[in-house]
Amino acid sequence: MDNSKRSSFKKGFLKINKQSYTTEEIQSRVDAYISQFKEGYFSPLSLMARLTEETGELAREISHFHGEKPKKSSEKAGSIEEEVGDIIFVLACFANSLDFKLDEAFEQSMRKFEVRDENRWTKKE
Numbered sequence: 767m768d769n770s771k772r773s774s775f776k777k778g779f780l781k782i783n784k785q786s787y788t789t790e791e792i793q794s795r796v797d798a799y800i801s802q803f804k805e806g807y808f809s810p811l812s813l814m815a816r817l818t819e820e821t822g823e824l825a826r827e828i829s830h831f832h833g834e835k836p837k838k839s840s841e842k843a844g845s846i847e848e849e850v851g852d853i854i855f856v857l858a859c860f861a862n863s864l865d866f867k868l869d870e871a872f873e874q875s876m877r878k879f880e881v882r883d884e885n886r887w888t889k890k891e
Contacts (some may be wrong), residue, residue: 776866796858807863817856824849
């Protein structure tokens with residue numbers, strides 16, 4: 767991430783519409799939303815299908831904005847940011863329904879990358 771984008775994020779927070787949320791607050795807000803419906807959370811298999819769908823929508827937006835295939839004039843405008851937000855929502859659903867914390871999952875992943883890939887890339891001087 768370049769420095770101009772990095773400055774808009776605070777450590778431990780995701781900034782959405784000028785509002786910052788911790789991962790705990792994201793999970794709590796998603797849970798409050800889902801809890802109002804009798805159906806509750808989808809099964810892990812359905813959530814995986816939903817995550818795949820949202821990832822495809824993100825890929826389509828990236829292709830339109832950064833690839834060689836622009837949108838047709840008849841296609842609805844979308845945004846990469848909105849699609850990433852949809853993915854965050856589904857990931858929070860996964861975490862809530864399977865009873866784990868997003869920040870702990872992220873920490874495990876970062877430790878893995880930091881150890882495994884410590885000497886994989888050329889470091890800046």
